Amino acid sequence: ASGIASAATTTIPAAAVKTAEQLRDQALHDDTAYKVTASLTTEVGARLPGSAADRRAVDWAVAKFKELGYDKVYTEPVSYPQWVRRSEHAAIVAPFPQPLTLTALGYSPATPKGGLSAEVVRFDSLDALKAADPAAVKGRIVYVDFRMERAKDGHGYGMGSAVRVAGPVLAAEKGAAGYLLRSAGTDAHERAPHTGVAGFRDPTKAIPAAALANPDADQLTRVLAYGKPVTLKLDLDCGVVGEYTGANVIGEITGRKHPNQVVAIGGHLDSWDLGTGAIDDAAGVAIAMAAGKLIRELPQRPDRTIRVIAFANEEMGLWGGRAYADKHAKDVAKFQLGTESDFGAGPIWRMSASVKPEARDAIGQIARVLEPVGVAYDASKPGGGGSDLSQMHAKGMAALSLTQDGTRYFDWHHTPNDTLDKIDPAELAQNVAVYAAFSYMAAQANGDFGSAPGAFAKDGAGE
């Protein structure tokens, strides 16, 4: 208003703020994201990276972007080791014979033909396993009985996922024959184990690894409490079968003034095989697709390009995100701002950002548009860009974190129960409102948010 703005200060024009408010309010009453989520989870269902369903999901995404009117739709190849799950069974052999419900972890090798029988040794925590004498572990099945904590921001998954990712590697190093964990989940009563990736880097050193459903972990712990040696039998038929090339699928609303400058949003197209990947992450793909569609329906295209990316194989190690960042790192300065939705379908309640200091005011403008739908701006935290796009952020892309309410997310995450019925259409629509409004404002900004090679290396977002 004063007309004496610094050349370096980024601002959002008043007209763009007003349009963003309209997009926000319109999104709250738009069911596109719910329909897209229903479409992906119904027509494709589960889509394990490298599976036939993964291929169908790529076709689905290309067709859906086109159906939603995106200007440009294309794919970029992503190669990764293909892991398959064929069957999985487990039982207590002694002292009280009975089956246990579990699921193999991603990259777990198979047990020997006929199964693996061994005595189980229990640890309360990853630290207890770290401290264990290898002699107590060697040849046994390690069982880490750690109960993950419920939290709105999902911080309990820090330790929960460490038990799943790092635990199997640690157990293997100490000579364990197999590895079990109490599922990294916050449900207490469901016989629905939580899968997820194990951190094996060297396949020759990997051991069979699986997660027990929470009630089965309770049961194993009860049986161990009798004080007798407990023998388990694991029968996992799974493993890496080769290399596969899938694809990131990308849809764009082409910028009118700066087509080569992009606001990058997205989700990941793959899912684990147990559920239909509704909250993880059909919802994220749908939120971004629906946000882009709303912007496309404006009277004219935004100044910069809105790029929606449906990433390949996030689940087994950010393969899609890493491939994307490797390919586009040289263009990082053209990425205006970005973030990915990959924490379910609960409402966004917090925003934080990693941007150049001169763009803080613009972030404040975005925050004021998002505040009426329940989003609080936390200026003290960095913005990490989400799961796959964290890799572009690591290259220097300015990024937001749009934190969803994850209170119930880890009840269903990576389980058979990740299905469409867990999604509240109104909460999903709130996400679209946030993505549409921020994306549009970033696209219309006078100036950039500071993306540059290595720009945010020390913001702490990766910690």
Add this chain to the structure above:
Amino acid sequence: ASGIASAATTTIPAAAVKTAEQLRDQALHDDTAYKVTASLTTEVGARLPGSAADRRAVDWAVAKFKELGYDKVYTEPVSYPQWVRRSEHAAIVAPFPQPLTLTALGYSPATPKGGLSAEVVRFDSLDALKAADPAAVKGRIVYVDFRMERAKDGHGYGMGSAVRVAGPVLAAEKGAAGYLLRSAGTDAHERAPHTGVAGFRDPTKAIPAAALANPDADQLTRVLAYGKPVTLKLDLDCGVVGEYTGANVIGEITGRKHPNQVVAIGGHLDSWDLGTGAIDDAAGVAIAMAAGKLIRELPQRPDRTIRVIAFANEEMGLWGGRAYADKHAKDVAKFQLGTESDFGAGPIWRMSASVKPEARDAIGQIARVLEPVGVAYDASKPGGGGSDLSQMHAKGMAALSLTQDGTRYFDWHHTPNDTLDKIDPAELAQNVAVYAAFSYMAAQANGDFGSAPGAFAKDGAGE
């Protein structure tokens, strides 16, 4: 008190009422039933009739009765067809290929080797299936998409179980190739199908029959709503493999004055194979065992015998209860009063009775002892005796109904989720309080409750 009681009127002596009150209050602070439930579900786990675990459960029950100090422990043989479940898989083949989670129903035959593929035809209800033209059903997989209603008294299971028991028979009569139902359960979000028995009488006319988990039923219904023909593939390996002889296990606290007159209580020892049979029906067995144990610990034995029966194979058609009634029908007049616990571990909130008119006052005395722990006496309803003991009631045994709060029972009933963690120890103890108090009062009564051959044939309890 007046000393002018009619010879025909049954009353409970004041001293017995006082002792019953003490038993009741003591039971509320006794964890025997919880420990017994934990013991059965941990040491034996699931115990499908005729399985190796069923045999272990019989040994467990004999040992547990002895450990609890019962005066007499014995078994009575029960023979029945042995049905086994080996594996079960299903998938939508077209138009959207994907797996479905289901479980075979008891007495379902196997599908042909390689599976059964057929088009699915959906019905809203059992009545809609009844009304269907056989030409619309012949050679197809019938799917009855009926959603069972939640209710404190569990009345929704009337129609829910009819869809499971009668539906497969009706579909088979119309020439269906297979049968699916939306699980007879009140959970909406769990990928945990509800098994249970199908009503096939003639094995040569049985067809493969299974229950879909509720989210899978949602998914199949969504896929059908696209309006394209939907082909399913069922691959069930299960069936009747022969005849098996198991056992009812019986423990008695021997009556001091009238050892041959018995108060009969119990539960069923068998369970479905998916969960560990905690609420169905380890809890019932434990409630009765714990009630008898508390009575045994009194300074002297009760006047009449307390007989606790752990029935064999209730699940596949009251085999234990029918064998018991056939064997003991001639002695029905010696059964003072009886009822069985088989509706989970929720608190008892209602009592009703089928007794001779001259015993109504004694029932009123029992009701006054139970009222402080939340039990309301409904004099307008009959007492059915519970599941297996309904068969002795049908022979003429005076019986109670002690109705538990079943609001959540059908969330877990006959699913993998029927595990110990669903039981609240305090609620379980309330059940023991009721069983101990009523059993003791019935054992001490001056007079009987009207048991006689055919005595209650028209009380409506079986309807």
